[in-house]
Structures are given as C-alpha cells and as structure tokens.
Amino acid sequence: MTVNIKQLRFGYSPSPEDSIINIESWKLNENEQVFLHGPSGCGKSTLLNLISGLVPYTSGDLSVLNQDLSRMTSSQRDRFRANNIGCVFQGLNLIPYLSAIENIQPASRFANQNPTIEDIHALLDSLQLDAKSWRKPSSDLSMGQKQRVAIARALINRPKLIIADEPTSSLDQSNRNGFMQLLMDKVAEEHCALILVSHDLELKSYFSRVESFQDINIAGDKS
C-alpha cells in the first residue's frame, strides 16, 4: 500500500470545527495513479503536505509506504520525503539561478543518495533535454525544458510515490499536454504511484482513477 488514510483530521487551529482535512478512509495502491480534482482552497495541497510529511497531522492514521508518519521526528520525515517522494509543483519551482543539473543535485543529496553526474545526464537525456541546456541557469530555459528538469528532479531518487500539486496551472494548453504526457510516460516507466491534484478537469483523461477531493474530504463538505 502506498498511502493509507483512516479518520485523518487536520486543521491549523486546535478546534475540531476548524478542520481543513477530515477523511474517513482513503487508499492508494502501489503503481497506481490518481487524479484528485477540486476547486482552489478546498484543502488539496494540505493533503499533499500531510502525505509528504511537511505538516504533522493532529489525529487519525496516515501511513505512506507502510510507514506511520506520526511516529517520525521532523528530520526523519524530511529524510523519508527526500528518499521516497518526488514532488512537482505549481509553476515547476526551479531555483532560477541554478543550472538544470544543480537544480537536480540537492534532491539526491538530501536523500543521502549520491548519483553520479553520468546518472543525472542519463536521466536528462531520457527526458530528451538537449545537453546544451544542462548547465544553463534555469531562468534561461524554455517552459518545455523547465518541465523536463522538474520531472527529472522528482525522479532522481527513484521514488515510489510522486505528488504533483497543480503542475500545469501556469502552462498553456500545448505545454500542458506535453508535460502530462511526459510525466505519465515516466511514471509508468519507473513503476511509481502518482497523486496529482488540480482544479483542471481536462487532466482526468490521463488517469484511470479520478476522484473529487470534496467526495473524500468531509471537512470540505462542511465548508
């Protein structure tokens, strides 16, 4: 089981009435790709933060890759996230003054994995990123090139789970389709699970499992 949630409750204030997340039960199997859709502000990103261990939850059970995150210290969660979860965000979030390679390297260092430069080259090559752009500052890359670097960074540690938070929100239709095709191909190739959250319903065509976030989050219903 990649993700297993039971009676998960979370809110930034201690009052149960102010819960943002209230999920009775939700599961994600190995190698499964799920699309969670819902309007902005409904708590999708918060759920991803809870799954990745960035935010500790207040009550219920949440296990990721059969590990109970509540039993981990903050630094153990950081290490667990670096080793097992690849992340792609809104706007792709590359550090603009670092090159493509330098954007990828920190992800592997935090996971205490030391891929050789050849491994990084091979990954960028497999994502069809032109070798001339590997050492350019990412601010000088085109949107298509940035997408490839963002995917490479998420995959460098061979994670078992990839979470993608509105990754296409700042892309035009052509770039969005290219990005999604590339992401889905790589996820299938690497045999990893994927949770992609977005308000863009057009993305559901890439997934066999599509869920409305408001259907699984009772707190969302209340609001």
Added chain:
Amino acid sequence: MMFTLARKSLANRKGSVLLTIMAMAVSLIVLLSVDHIRQQTKTSFASTVSGVDLIVGSRTSGLNLLLYSVFRIGNPTANISWTTYSELSSHPKVAWTIPISLGDSHKGYRVMGTTTDFFKHFKYGKKRPIKFDRGDEFSEVFDVVLGAKVAKRLNYSLNDPIVLAHGIAATSFSMHDQHPFKVVGILEPTGTPVDQTLLVSLEGIEAIHKNWQTDFTSQTKLDAEVDLTPKSITAFMMGLTSRMSTFRVQRSINQYQNEPLRAILPGVALSELWQIMGSVENILLLISYLVLLASLLGLSAMLLASIRERHQEIQLLRVIGAPAWYIFLIVELEAILIAIISTAISLCVLWLGLFSLQDTLLSEFGLQVSGNIFTLKALTVFGILLATTIVAAAIPSAMAYRTAKVIIK
C-alpha cells in the same frame, strides 16, 4: 552543495550583496588601519632611540623635550649653555654624551648640529648602531652627513654642495648661502627621524651663525685657530656608566642650581605620550568598531530583506527534503562568505594603501609603518568579525528557519 547554493544565491543578488561587501570592507579598512598605524607608531617611536639613559634640555615638559630632541617635532623653549653641558658631561657617572643643536633646516629637513660621538653612541631599534651607506663622518666645519631619506628624496650624492636655511620652515628667505656645506657621508636607512636629518658639526652650526663672510672659508679645518666652540646647545643625550645611578643623576640635573634643566628617561616620557594618546586612540577605535557594527547591521538588513524574496526557494528546498536547520545554515553561510570576501578586499586595499603611503608617512610624520598587516591582532579582529557576523546573521537566519517551518500553510 550548501556552499554552491549560498555562493550562487549571493551572485544572484549581486547588487545588494556588492554594496554590503563594500560597506563591510570600508569599515574593516578603517578599523584595521587605525589599529595598525597605532601599533606601528608605538613600535616606530619606541625604536627611535635605544641605549640612551637620559635626555637633558632646558626646563620644559618631559614630552616636549622628548619630541623636539628625538623626533624633531616642536621647538625647544630655551637652550643650554655650553658651560653647563661641559660640566654635566664630565660628571663621573656619565659615560658619554651626544649634544644636539637644532634650529636650521634644508628644504624642509631638519639640520642637527652634534659631534662625532653621535655616530659612536647613538643607537636605534634593538641597540643597532648608525651605519654609513657611503662616505664617512664629518671632519671639517662645513661637512654634512645626510640621513638616507634626505639623500634619496633630494637626490644628493657625495661631494654635492648644500646650503642650509635659518629656521625650520620648508621655504626660508634667510639662507646661509655664504657657507655651503659639502656632503661627506650618507647614512643607511634606520626607519627613524635620523633618516630625515642632516648632521653637521657643532662648529659648523656656530660658523654659519657668525658674521664671517670674509675670513672664513668652507675649507677651514675643525682644529683651525678660530674658536668655534658653541655658546649653547639645544639638548643632549646621555649614557651613564651604570644604570643604577640613573635616578640619582636625573635628580641632580633637575636640581641643578646654575641653570633650569630637565632630565628625562626616554621610556618614561614615551609612556606619558601613550597615556595622552590613549584616550584619542580609544575614541578612534570605538568609532571604528561602531562603523563595523553599522555595516554588520546593514548585512543583517540585506539578508532579512532577501528572505522575503526567497519564500519560493525556501519552500522548494524544504519539499525536496532540506531540514529547516539547513535553511538556517545557508543564510549563515552567505553572511560568512560576505565577511570573508570583505576581509580579503580590505586586506588587499589596506596593504596597497600602506605600501603606497609608506614614504609619505615616513617623510611627513616620521613614521616607519610596516606593510605587514597579517599580525596576531589582525587575526583577532577577523575572529571577532566572523563571530559578530554569525551573530548578526542569526536574526535573518532565524527568520529563514521560521519561514521554512511555517511556509507550508
């Protein structure tokens, strides 16, 4: 990797970072130069005279006597009669004396009338004797020996004629042009005011102040029939047969009945000088440290402002697995890199500045300032700078840490 992130992050904000580096470098230059020149002045002053037990002059403050007799700064209040000098120098406890007669100059450099005992007994630094680069001591009335700096600056060589001026102004209208002197010796550099002094015999000084335009020529020997015994001198240095008798001899000179005199121990007078200078030094150092503090606050403000611009970068690092303390350390490392670059720049500028100003400091102020700025004191300053930089950067670093912890909301 942390170094690469910090370095590239700084390079990405080069405008504000460069200004911060410049502010810190300037404050370090001020601090280090004040401290270096202060230390070097002390060393330079302390090594100007060595092995002299007492300096005797007319009654004035000990400091004034020391300044005009040794450092050629200021003017004497009165002269000592030759009779008194002769009497005191024949005191059984006195081993040697060096008479000093001041009042004339040559192109802004002081002329000192003395005897050949100066070359025999005067020591500087750690009892280093005076040595000749070229030529020899004066032996005739109108012979002159040049300090190293005078010869170099005025481009004089042996046998060149020199006309002395009455008074000590750089431009004088009262020249002793009836009696030109001949350069017979040039001294090796000493790093003391001797380098900027022209040394002539007491008889030479006496001769140019007599109205002998008609019957006295520059070729007159010291032992000529004409009596050139001076009537007075400015001061004299004294070496005793035993150090034990220093205070007794000093007391007897200070209580001398025939003429109001003052005898000082050079070391004690120097201590008085440092005491007077102490408060000025402390104020200068305080100002320097305040300037450094201002630049550190500037560094802190610059980093703090950058944290607000770097929310996305911090969030990204956190999501890919960076612990919050890692973000704290990146900001600290950035501050340390700025401090190191500022230090390197300040050292280069200071070294170049001292190197190019060495001659000016020596000629204008008589200060031998070493270009060696890599002293233990400088290392201490850098240690303090590094420690205070870490403290100053703690506020923006803590802010970055807090941002890393709560940014996910």
